[in-house]
Amino acid sequence: MSARKTARRLPAAGERIEAIITRLEARFPDAQCSLDFANPLQLLVATILSAQCTDERVNKVTPVLFARYRTAQDFADANPDELAEIIRSTGFYRNKTRSLIGMGRALAERHGGEVPRIMDELTQVPGAGRKTANVVLGNAFGIDEGVVVDTHVKRITHRLGLTHQTDPVKIERDLMALVPRRHWTLLPHLLIHHGRAICQARTPRCEICPVNDLCPFPGAPARPRPAAS
Numbered sequence: 001m002s003a004r005k006t007a008r009r010l011p012a013a014g015e016r017i018e019a020i021i022t023r024l025e026a027r028f029p030d031a032q033c034s035l036d037f038a039n040p041l042q043l044l045v046a047t048i049l050s051a052q053c054t055d056e057r058v059n060k061v062t063p064v065l066f067a068r069y070r071t072a073q074d075f076a077d078a079n080p081d082e083l084a085e086i087i088r089s090t091g092f093y094r095n096k097t098r099s100l101i102g103m104g105r106a107l108a109e110r111h112g113g114e115v116p117r118i119m120d121e122l123t124q125v126p127g128a129g130r131k132t133a134n135v136v137l138g139n140a141f142g143i144d145e146g147v148v149v150d151t152h153v154k155r156i157t158h159r160l161g162l163t164h165q166t167d168p169v170k171i172e173r174d175l176m177a178l179v180p181r182r183h184w185t186l187l188p189h190l191l192i193h194h195g196r197a198i199c200q201a202r203t204p205r206c207e208i209c210p211v212n213d214l215c216p217f218p219g220a221p222a223r224p225r226p227a228a229s
């Protein structure tokens with residue numbers, strides 16, 4: 001593991017978090033879910049497909065998918081080979097095919113074809129773990145039930161000293177204790193945009209970072225930068 005720079009002396013995370021969110025909101029006013037969807041079922045499907053795949057790739061596949069499969073029952077009744085062929089380019093397509101058909105059956109049999117709005121029910125649906133449930137509850141229903149933790153969120157919350165945990169479940173727990181509930185859905189979108197545009201994994205652009213003075217580790221990571229080509 002690479003050595004880190006000595007942390008700047010800054011106020012505790014709880015005293016910085018509101019300013020961090022305010023500044024990121026100002027820098028990324030359009031930050032929102034980047035998966036295309038028109039209803040909760042479509043977002044659930046798109047989120048299942050986004051595992052190990054970019055949102056951009058998922059958005060290329062879903063127009064064809066959603067034109068062919070419109071309801072939970074449609075997914076329940078899907079021909080596996082036909083469905084797999086449509087979603088093949090998202091990777092892990094056999095597992096995802098099983099998840100989508102299982103999801104369709106679970107919704108049709110247990111929830112009248114609707115996506116449940118309750119975390120414990122949603123996480124019982126095949127293909128939907130807590131992260132997927134957080135995405136759907138927050139973005140399709142406007143319910144702040146948890147904080148989505150992906151690789152950007154994990155990296156940046158570490159750099160900003162908002163958590164010291166490495167396990168996503170524990171990171172989420174730290175963030176839920178730290179961040180006002182009304183920001184639980186928004187925060188990951190802000191961090192994902194920040195991570196793509198500025199706080200990139202290999203070479204964070206700290207010189208243009210809107211939260212530089214709130215970051216204990218500007219210049220992280222302490223790794224050699226790749227030589228300019």
Ligand code: SF4
Pocket residue numbers: 159160198199200204205206209210211212213215216217218219220
């Ligand atoms: S100062 Fe650098 S490391 Fe810190 S949040 Fe900004 S871009 Fe990331």
